[in-house]
Amino acid sequence: xxSSIVMTGLSNVFTLxxxxxxxxxxxxxxxxxxMPGLSATMALALLLPLTFSxxxxxxxSMLASLYVGASYGGSIAAILLRTPxxxxxxxxxxxxxxxxxxxxxxxxxxxxLFASFIGGLISGVALLLAAPLLGSLVVQFGPIELFAIxxxxxxxxxxxxxxxxxxxxxxxxxxxxxxTVGMDLTTGTPRMTFDNINLFSGISFTVALxxxxxxxxxxxxxxxxxxxxxxxxxxxxxxIPRLSELKTLMPNMLRSSGIGIIVGLIPGTGGxxxxxxxxxxxxxxxKDKSGFGKGDPxxxxxxEAANNAVVGGALIPTIALGIPGxxxxxxxxxxxMVQGILPGPNLLTDYGDVTYTxxxxxxxxxxxxxxxxxxxxxxxxxxxRIPDGFIACAIIALCIIGAYAINNSLFEVGLMxxxxxxxxWLAKAGVSPAPMVIGLILGPVMENSFHQxxxxxxxDYRIFLSSPIAVVLLCIAVFSVLQATPVFRWLxxxxxxxxxxx
Amino acid sequence: MKINKKLTTAVLAAATALxxxxxxxxxxxxxxxxxxxxxxxxxxxSDVLAQLVQPYVSKQLGVNFVNEYIPGATGAxxxxxxxxxxxxxxxxxxxxxxxxxxxxxxxxxxxxYNIKELTPIANVVTDPGxxxxxxxxxxxxxxDLLAAAKEKPGRITVGNSGMGGDxxxxxxxxxxxxxxxxxxxxxxxxxxxxxAAMGNKIDVSFNNVGxxxxxxxxxxxxxxxxxxxxxxxxxxxxxxxxxxxxxxxAGSSRGYSAPAGIPDEARDQLIAAFEALKNDQAFLxxxxxxxxxxxxxxxxxxxxxxxxxxxxxxxxWQEVSAKQQ
Numbered sequence: 001x002x003s004s005i006v007m008t009g010l011s012n013v014f015t016l017x018x019x020x021x022x023x024x025x026x027x028x029x030x031x032x033x034x035m036p037g038l039s040a041t042m043a044l045a046l047l048l049p050l051t052f053s054x055x056x057x058x059x060x061s062m063l064a065s066l067y068v069g070a071s072y073g074g075s076i077a078a079i080l081l082r083t084p085x086x087x088x089x090x091x092x093x094x095x096x097x098x099x100x101x102x103x104x105x106x107x108x109x110x111x112x113l114f115a116s117f118i119g120g121l122i123s124g125v126a127l128l129l130a131a132p133l134l135g136s137l138v139v140q141f142g143p144i145e146l147f148a149i150x151x152x153x154x155x156x157x158x159x160x161x162x163x164x165x166x167x168x169x170x171x172x173x174x175x176x177x178x179x180t181v182g183m184d185l186t187t188g189t190p191r192m193t194f195d196n197i198n199l200f201s202g203i204s205f206t207v208a209l210x211x212x213x214x215x216x217x218x219x220x221x222x223x224x225x226x227x228x229x230x231x232x233x234x235x236x237x238x239x240i241p242r243l244s245e246l247k248t249l250m251p252n253m254l255r256s257s258g259i260g261i262i263v264g265l266i267p268g269t270g271g272x273x274x275x276x277x278x279x280x281x282x283x284x285x286x287k288d289k290s291g292f293g294k295g296d297p298x299x300x301x302x303x304e305a306a307n308n309a310v311v312g313g314a315l316i317p318t319i320a321l322g323i324p325g326x327x328x329x330x331x332x333x334x335x336x337m338v339q340g341i342l343p344g345p346n347l348l349t350d351y352g353d354v355t356y357t358x359x360x361x362x363x364x365x366x367x368x369x370x371x372x373x374x375x376x377x378x379x380x381x382x383x384x385r386i387p388d389g390f391i392a393c394a395i396i397a398l399c400i401i402g403a404y405a406i407n408n409s410l411f412e413v414g415l416m417x418x419x420x421x422x423x424x425w426l427a428k429a430g431v432s433p434a435p436m437v438i439g440l441i442l443g444p445v446m447e448n449s450f451h452q453x454x455x456x457x458x459x460d461y462r463i464f465l466s467s468p469i470a471v472v473l474l475c476i477a478v479f480s481v482l483q484a485t486p487v488f489r490w491l492x493x494x495x496x497x498x499x500x501x502x
Numbered sequence: 503m504k505i506n507k508k509l510t511t512a513v514l515a516a517a518t519a520l521x522x523x524x525x526x527x528x529x530x531x532x533x534x535x536x537x538x539x540x541x542x543x544x545x546x547x548s549d550v551l552a553q554l555v556q557p558y559v560s561k562q563l564g565v566n567f568v569n570e571y572i573p574g575a576t577g578a579x580x581x582x583x584x585x586x587x588x589x590x591x592x593x594x595x596x597x598x599x600x601x602x603x604x605x606x607x608x609x610x611x612x613x614x615y616n617i618k619e620l621t622p623i624a625n626v627v628t629d630p631g632x633x634x635x636x637x638x639x640x641x642x643x644x645x646d647l648l649a650a651a652k653e654k655p656g657r658i659t660v661g662n663s664g665m666g667g668d669x670x671x672x673x674x675x676x677x678x679x680x681x682x683x684x685x686x687x688x689x690x691x692x693x694x695x696x697x698a699a700m701g702n703k704i705d706v707s708f709n710n711v712g713x714x715x716x717x718x719x720x721x722x723x724x725x726x727x728x729x730x731x732x733x734x735x736x737x738x739x740x741x742x743x744x745x746x747x748x749x750x751x752a753g754s755s756r757g758y759s760a761p762a763g764i765p766d767e768a769r770d771q772l773i774a775a776f777e778a779l780k781n782d783q784a785f786l787x788x789x790x791x792x793x794x795x796x797x798x799x800x801x802x803x804x805x806x807x808x809x810x811x812x813x814x815x816x817x818x819w820q821e822v823s824a825k826q827q
Contacts, residue, residue, distance in 0.1 A: 142703030143687075183575075186688055188609050188665035195612040197582060200575030407573050448690065455687045456659050456704065 006128075009356025012057040013364055021058045022365050025065030026372045032066070033073020034380040035391065036083040038217065040070035044331040045213045046395065048206060049402030051335060057357040063335050064311075064358060065365035067328055071271060071308045072116040072369055076380055079108045079300070080235075088271025088307040091279040095292065095299025102295055106237035111297050112304040113239070113373040114246060115253050117366055119305035122257040123264065123312025124363035130316050131348060131359060143452035144464060148473035150446035153323040153438065155480045167431040175439020178203055185444070186451040198411040205440045206334050207412045208419045210399050212433040213327070215420025218395040220427065221388040235378055245297065252282050252298050253305040260306035264313020264326075271310045271326075275303030312362055319347055319355055322445070327434040330441060332358070530563040531767045532592035537568050538758075539584050539596040541577025548597045551756045554792060555626055558785045562775040576666065578606045578613045585619035590761045592768025595623065598759040604812045605666045608819050617812055621764050622804035624776035625757035627789070628797035629710040631672050631729030632740070636702045637721055644727040644746050647706055651682040660684040661695035661707035669695070669708040672729060672752040674818045679748050699723060710754055711737065712793060729753060734795075755797065757804060773801045 012018065025047075032043040047066055051059030074086030079096035092112065099108035141149075154172070181192045182202025193199040256278035263274035282302035283292050292299050314329045324330035336347065336354065347355045403416035423433050457463025464470055530536070538556070542548045549569070556567040572580040580596055581603060588594035598620070607613040633644060641647045651658045662669035665688050673686050687704055689695040692713040699707035700722050707714075711734055717723045718737065725740045729752045733742055743750050760772065779785050780798050789796050799807055 140701060142698050142701050144703075183610075183665070185665060185690065190610060190612060193612070197575050197579055197612060200578065200610075200612075201573070408571060409574070409579075452687050452689070455685055458657070458685075 005352035006132075006356050008353045009358075009360045012353065012357040013061060013360040015057070017055070017058050018061045018361070019364075019368075021054070021062040022065040022361065022368045023372060025062040026069035026365055026368045027376060029066040029069020029071075030073040030076075030369075030372060030376060030380055031383045033070035033085045033089075034076040034383050035386070036077045036081060036085050036384065038391070039086050039213075040067055040074075041327045041331065042213045042217050042395075043070055044328055045206075045210045046398045046402060048331060048335055049210070049405040052405055056354050057361075060332075060335060060354070060358045061361035061365070063332055064361040065368055067332070068120055068308065068311055068362065068365040068369055069372065071120070071311060072113060072304070072373060073380065074307070075112040075116070075300070075304050076109065076377060077384060079112065080105060080381060081384060086271070088275050088310070089303070090272060091275040091303035092300055094279070095294070095296050098293070098295035099297070099300065103236055104295065105235045106239045107241060107245075107297070108295075108300050109235065109377050110239040110241040111245070111249065111300050113370065113377065114241060115249070115256070115301040115305040116308040116373075117370045118253045119257040119260055119307070119309035120311060120366035120369065121363065122254070123261045123309040124359070124366060125312075126261050127312040127315050127319075127362060128359050131319055131355070140469060142467075143449040143456060144467045145469045145473070146445060147449035147453055147464065148467075148470035148477070149321050149323060150442045150449060152473050152477040152480070153442045154446065155477045164430070167429075168435045171426065171431050171433060172435035172439045175436035176443045177439075178208065178436075179205075179440045179443025180447070185448050186455075198409065202444070203415065203440075204406055204412060205337075205437070206406055207403050207416045208440055209331060209334060209437060210402050211416040211419025212423035212426075212436065214395055214399045215417070216424040216427040216433075218392040218399070219420075219424050221392040221395075225388040225392070235381065239374060239377060241297075249298060249301045252285070253301050255281060255285070256302040256305035257309040260309025261313035263306070264310035265316055271307035274306040274310045278302040278306030308366070315359070315362065319358070322347060324438065324441060327437055330434075330437050333441065530565045530592075530771055531765065532565075534565055535568055535593065536563075536565045537570055537588075537594045539580040539588070539594065540569055540571045541573065541580030541596070541599070543571060543573045548599065548756060550792065550794070551597060551627060554785075554789060554794065555758075555779070558779060558782060559775045562778055563771060575613070576602050576606060578610075578615075581606070581620075582613065582615045584759070584761055585615035588761050590763045592760060592764045592772065595758050595760045595772070598622075598757055600625075600755045600757075600808070601668050601671055601811055601815055602666065604808070604815055605671060605819075608812070608816055609666050617805075617808045619762045620808075621760040621762050621769055622801065622808055623758040623760055623769070623772045624798060624800040625755050625804050625807060626776070626779070626796065626798055627757075627794045628753050628755040629712040629795055630734060630753040631669065632709055632711045632714060632737075633706055633726040633729075634696065634699055634709055634714050634718065634723040635706050635726060636700055637724055639702065639705070639724060641706065641726065642724070644741065644743070644748075647726060648680060648682065648748075650705075651680075651684060656683045656685055658684050658706070659687050659704040661687050661689055661698050661704040661709075663692045663695055663709070664688050664690060668710070668752060668754040671815055671818065672708050672750065674822065675750045675752060675814075676743070676748060678818065678821075679750050696723065711795070715793065736793075755807075757799070759804075769801075776800050 029040065029043065032038050033040065043066055044063060047063060051062055070086060071088065074084055074089030075092045075096060077083050077085035078089040078092040079100050082093055082097040084090040084093055096108045096112065099105065181199055183190050183200055190200055259278045259281060260274045263277060279299060279302050282298050283289055286292065286298060314326050317323045318329040318333055322333065324333045399416060400413055403413045404410065406412060426433055453463050464474065538552060540548050540552065552569055560567050572583060577599060584594065584596040604617060607616055633647070635641050641650065660673050662673055664670065670686060670688065673684055677683055689698060692709050695707045696709050696714050696717060698704045700717065711728060714723055715736060718725045725737055727743050727746060728734050728737065728740050729743050729750055731751050733740065776798060777800055786796060
């Protein structure tokens, strides 16, 4: 049965529509990634409502390929403009930009493209192999275990916040609070709905997402539209790298892909962490470190292989447990929810065909990326010249259309704009909206499974200790909270001192 | 020969249907386009019904059906729109799910429509309720389960598809009929409730035949009893609750309703079009392929179904909320 779902997923991807969706998605991702200031997350949030009218497979293929395309597209601006198109391409700037100054822009882009392709492909295959292993555990996951998963997911909030933990916790708590709007699933009592029937089923998390991620970015673009534009370097040499060059870079790319997958697996860490990690490791393993920072191809290959490998890695916990590993995977999870699929361990059993369609789409999106990248990388340079004001207007228009399309409701357009303004304020205050999204997703899961567990366990809290899986997950959660506190650092210090004394 | 016979019956049925419906080919009084308000997302159970029914009914009436999806508040947003803000000329109808149609406003004062503001047209499908347990569950029959509930009052955990859904109220009905009490655990839909039963996280899941049929067939779940009037064709070995002396018939049904006060002519035409489905072989075949249990009840009879359900659920809900206070 297992293999038949895998094949159904494969055949779902292999239709003319879906292949077109994959190529279109990668191309769009390439352009969005190339534009400095636009992130893959924002593009995904905007495209999400447009996929509602599509077939499930087509919609998911398009979103997955957009994600993959944007992961590579970020390197174009990094190499040519010295501005990373996406945060995860920041490490690529170090060696990519010097290469383009030396007239090797084409070579740098070519290496970036091939590294992205290899990283993405390996992680896609890893996803395909790992998913069924985790999927076989599904029946083991009842309310008690789900509660433990949700608690673990919530503890990620602290690490998702870049910079201040307090800001991250604030954003996460707001998300949890907003998730309580709507009918209580255990008692049926409407909460915080102000007798407004539009709020009875809660605040759609896609509405919040579009507002939080897209509107602030559009407003920021408008603010900076008077800044002098940077001029992109020209591509003068050939794009396709020599086989011998690829051969020497291969161990580096494989190592970086591995790093990308593992970093992706850890919820709360994403492409930016992985690319710096891979860059540092590439430097450490290199025999001749002198070229790094001055245009060493290895310094381009490592971060690019890693940030594309994150895609597959981050999807493993998303698919197997329903915990999104990053804000981008949170949106992919949202895409599944829109199709009536609840996040959770049964993604692989009850909705196996859809889930495997997503997995295959990730793999084929990387193949599509190679084709699209070879053909359109040169054209994408033009995208960086579009005035920011135009892009901002287009984004806001798409936000409004998108928010309306979710439930055909004008009320939700207003709600989206409200979240947009709140998100703008968050951005000004230096608070990341990502923890809020995690809170919105996991809040109902945690609350529900808590109520169910208490019903099943006759109001005895010890029920949570009755399941080995739940105990392990809760211990990890405790550890993840402790390691962020001074107590932990103090403990390590104490241990170190003792070993030094001994 | 057999095919021929089928064909003739089909032609005959179609002919009678046509003559019954007072020249069905004639134009529908409310115009060419009929809007169907759907209270749930595209691709859900309501949409499945719409995709099945509408091609046939549109041929009968000579109209185009335009689906409008207004999900939210378990259908209440769409039904409020139907009852309060839609044209009362027969050009707007909605897919009405029972018992949600009534339990929505019985349980929440903020939901203001009620069945008196609707014109019931026809029920089309009914998915009977069913009790399922894990394959390695200690309960092998419904008697085992009821005996266990008697021994441990309020300790047997029963999964349902959510507060206010059909399975939740079915549990209340069974409690009332047997005098037993269960611990009701709500899930977000029939699927998660069935999965929890499969993993022995709950003692039993009250579910719907359509949802769990394949899992029962493959042996992952044991079916203890169905909550229908008679045994279900697809599960002939599973007894009904009635056979076991528990007088409860329950399930989840979907049909079509219009706002109250539509012209009689429009109402008659709509009802006739749904009546004709009863004998439409192509339609019945199509329904079978989608594993839908056809249960066509039209006009006043559908209205009576609404009223008896409203009365039943109102009574139970009052008892429950009185107990809570």
